[in-house]
Every structure is written in C-alpha cells, then in structure tokens.
Amino acid sequence: MSDEPESGAPATTRPEPSRSEEVAALRPVYQADLAKGLDRFFEAPRTTCPWCGSARLKTRLRTTDLLQHKPGRFVLDRCQDCRHTFQNPRLSDEGLEFYYRDFYDGLGEKQLGNTFAGRTTMYRRRAESLLPFASAPKNWLDVGTGHGHFCESARTVYPGTTFDGLDFTDGAELAERAGRVERGYRGSFPDLAPGLAGHYDVVSMFHYLEHSTEPDLELTAAHQAIRPGGHLLIEVPDPDSRYARLLGRFWLPWLQPQHLHFVPVDNLRNRLTDLGFTVLAEQHAEPHDPVDLLAATWLCLDSAAPRDNLPWLPTPPGALSRVLRGAMVIAGIPALILGTLLDRFAVKPLSHRLGVSNAYRLLARRD
Template identity: 40%
Template sequence: MTAPPGPSAPTPPPVPARSPAAGAGPAHEPRREDCPWCGAHRLRTRLRTGDLRRRTPGRFTVDECRDCGHTFQNPRPTDRDPALHHGVPGPGLPDAPRRHRSAARAVRRHCPEPESWLDVGTGHAAFPAAAREVFPYTSFDGLDPTRRVERARAAERVEEAFVGRLTDPHVRTLLRARYDVVSLFHQLELAPDPRAELRAALHVLRPGGHLLLETTDPRSLFAALLGRWWPSYDQPRRPHLLPPANLRAELEAQGCTVLAVDHRAGHLPHDLAGALGTMLSHALPAPGTPRRATPPRHGPRHALLRAAVPLVAAAGAADHALAPLVRRTPFANAYRVLARKDTSAP
C-alpha cells in the first residue's frame, strides 16, 4: 500500500546552463535518485528519447517510481526556453467545443451558478468561449504565461486576462480567494512542481469552491504500445505525469473533497494519429538545415510524406471510432477530476 504523499522532496539546485554555442545541448539538473512525489528510491527508467516535435538538442529520460507510480523527467532540463513547458499545442481535436461543454456540465451538477471562474493556461480561451454556453451569467477570466490571453480578452472571450503562472507571487496575491471555480486542463504535467501548482489553484479558490482538472494518465496502455511516439509523453515539455491515486490523495491532503474521477470524460482520442503524425514530422529535415542539404520538395521523401497524409486522417478516424470503447479500458490516456475545497481549508 502506497504511503500518503508528503511534502515535496527538496530539489537539488540546478547546475548552470551551458551556452547553446557550446553544441552540447541544454543543461540538466543533477539526476535524482529518489521520487519527487513520495521520496522513494525505487526508480525504473521508462523512456529515453529526444525532442520529436521541435528538435530541442539533447536526450531526455523519463523515470517511474515503483512505489507510487509517479512518472517524471530525470534529470530535468534547465533550459529557460518557456516553450519547454508552455505554448506548444498538441494534436487538434475536432470535437474540442463539445468536450469543453461536457466539462462545464460536469461542474454544473455540483455548482449550478458559479459567479466567477478562472481558466488556467487558457491560451486563446477556447474553453471559456464554449463554457459560456453552459454558464451564460458566469464571469470567466483567463490566466496564461503568453500574451495570447490578452488577445482573448480583446475578442471578449474572457472578462479579465492575466499574464503569468499560478505560482507567481503577484498572481497569488492579486487573485487570492477570488473564484468559485478554477479549471486546469493538462496544466499539471507542464508544471515544474505539480504540488505547488495545486496549492496555488486552491489559494485563488474560495472555500467551498470547485477545482476542475484534466491530466494525462501515465498508466495508459497506449504508453507501452506506442513508446516514445505516444503523444502524451511530449518530451521535454511534460516533466510530470500523475497517476489518479496520487492526485486524489494530494487533493485530500490539501483540504479538498474529491467528487469525481472520470477516465471516460478525460480520454483524448488522438493517440494513433498523434503518434503517426509525429513520426512523419520527425522524418522531415530539422529546422535550420542548410538549404543545399535539404531534399528537394518534389523528391522521393516528400512524395512519400504527401502520400502518407491520408494515413494520418485514417488514424484520426480510427481514434474517434474506437474512443467509446477505449475510454472504458486501461487504454484511456487521461482523466478528469472534480474536487471541492472544504470550507475549513485556508
């Protein structure tokens, strides 16, 4: 039986980043010998890969704790490029508005008329735009580390726009206990410290308010089937993947009542198309390749890639056709959690 997660184990100070000009790739923190979630020393290497989508220099290792199942980058890159953790969209999903409305309705069962709602990592505010159809009288605000949220405010998708991260001191101070609902869709896996991200989310939530989370499930059988091509690994931008039991225990430890954990609603039907698309993208010449070394646009490689486009479309169709079955099996790749902050919580 896994022991309840305690405070985050202290992370060793990062080593200075090497200059990109040195050609050695991004620097890394010292490798950990213990789990950053539970502190256990029983680790196993789950994955070794490069950056398959943007070709950031270097190799990345993903380890798993044999005790609690927490999956994490080890060592973690110290490259300060924010694209490592934010702003890199995943495979597009044609049913995204329907998914957003479904998530909003999950909240409505427990909180019929929220006055204020903060969507974290909102980007262009696609979720608030869709959720407003379910909650027409709710004031939706957006928080994002990029300026996209300001364009979303200009487009009237959110009432107020905040540039930054939940853990930024000025954000915590400004938004303390301000919201009835806080939503984080696939933000915990992007955070350098998921526990700190959860604490910050609860800090801006009013007592009795609701926290809506969606995050990747590292136990998905697609991870074993697709290996490094599994879209949800997305190295090096996802330093942490949390099993449902760990997230539930942490929310309860931070003063929440977990109302629902739902794999069927959380599953994203993109595994096959995402893996195939990444393979094809990886086959293209890397950005910055000298023009003289780049194969002709009408060469055999490009002809092969153009011919493979229908295969990606077919894989996407298969993802969606299989989704009603897959989301009820261990192949489900993500899960949704709805929790209520107890009125006695600080």
C-alpha cells in the same frame, strides 16, 4: 519633403512576412543559443521521486523532441513505489524558455491557435462536467488558459459567469485582447495566488499540471484562490493508459520535453484530500481524446521524413529534401486516415473498458 502620406491617401501597410522569412529571421538567434551548448537547458538529475521522496527510480522512456524537432534527448523516470513519472533531468528555466519558444506563440502561434479554436465541442464537455455540482458559478479562473478558447466555449454553458485566464506565456494577454477572457494574468500561479485568495468559485487546470515544475505548489495555489465551497476541475494525461506502453515514445501525451510530471490518479486524489479538498467525481472515458493512433502514425512519419524548414536547423532544407518529404507525407495519407477511423469509431466507445483512455478528470470541492 515629408514622408507622411498625402491627406486623404490611404496609408500603405507592410505585408506580413512569409513563414520562410520568419524562419530566416529567427535562425541566427537559435544558432547563437545552440552554440552555447545544451547542458544549461537541464538541471542536475534527481535521485529521489519528487512526489513521494523514494529513491527507487527506474527509467521509463528515452526520446527526442518529436514535435518541434529541437535538439536534445529527454528521459522520463518512474518511481517504483508511488508510480509517479517525471522528466529527469528536468528542464532548467533556460531550457523551458528555449523549448517553449515558438510553440504556443511566435512561429507556432497561428497554427496552435487554429487547432485550439477548432475544439469547441471538447471545451463545452469539459465545462458541462461541473453542471451537476454547480450550475451558476459567479467567477472562474482557467489556469494554463493558452489563448482562452476554453473560456470562450464555456461561456455558452455559463452565460452569467465571469471567466479569467492565467498562463505563463503571452497567451493570457492575447486572450484578453481577443475578448475570450475578462482578465488575462501572465505569470506563475503560485506567485499570483496570494493576490487572488478566496476570489474564485471555480479554478480549472486542463492539461496544465503536467507542464508545471512543482505540481504540489500549483495545487496549493488553487486551494488558496478558491473560496470555501468552490470547485477545482483538473484534467491531465493518464500515465497508466495502456497506450502509454503500447505506443512507446510515439504516445502523444508524453509531449517531451514540455510535460514534466505524470501523476497517477490515486496520487492526485490523495494529495487533494490532504490539502483540504473532497473529490466529488472521477472520469476516464469522458476526457479521452481520440487521437492516439493518428498522432502516433504522424509522429512516426514525421520522424522518418526529412526535416521541414526550422530555424533551429543550421541551414534550410534543399529542394531534394523538400520533394522527398512531400512524397513521404502523401504516401502516409492512407495510414493517417486509418488511424483516424480506428481512433474515433473502433477505440473511442471502448476506451475506458480497454484501459486506453489517455486522460482522466477529477472534480473536487474545497471544504
């Protein structure tokens, strides 16, 4: 007897698995990974600054994974000469795969996709920051594009521009299939740049450089991909923000263990100049994302509450843990609301004056 549906009968579709089913399916894989130990997820510690080579290093921060709660402890060191802050020891290739897995794709794809999709105003403002210097670029490459939501919004500002995206996760491929980018490149920008030499009028890196293992190679790749006279637009967390000190490990832009490098603005300006760029604009207030107090409140609350059902935990939480977690989250709602109000209405208008802007943006022209 044939297993095919009768002619004209609708084919049955298998329902998507629930989150609990997805977690249960992933748990044996994660437990097998963790059984091999965490040492392989880290390189040997550095004794010199990766930016300037100085040996004068000082520990700035020790923390855990406050977002996914994957096991491990992470250290950020700060160079006493150039002020560059970096993860030390740095994640190895195996570590990068382990800690990125199920964050932007897989288990976390839907949640992160919805979060990014809802930030259209921020994306438009990023795109508009180029308008005084280039009103109609022919083609634009967004490096670290994620699911391509920036390109989708930027197209409303530059309707005649072709937008491509590049990412080392499958986000670029998802963005291409969704029509948010014309071409989605998956892989390493330094590896792909020779094939893109001189092709783009604009290359953007929005909160990408801090994820890269070698920021200098990424900047060199950008110089290679941009035609002479084209522009590079970079936005990164500002390690000199006062919030970085006041909120400690609960400052969201630390984002351990994903963020590997935190470059002070003077360092980045100087490196771009050395590569053959002219910095045209520097912004601090404009790229500030007013979420610091809300995020810090949530990270504190989430750290104190019992864990959610996560596949890297050996067993799912019991009924009592689930009830207690729900009760703590509900009890924390007033604090979350207060943090939101302070972020948006009290701090945001004064963020640059108070020195708490959590990001900066540089626009540079390739000479």
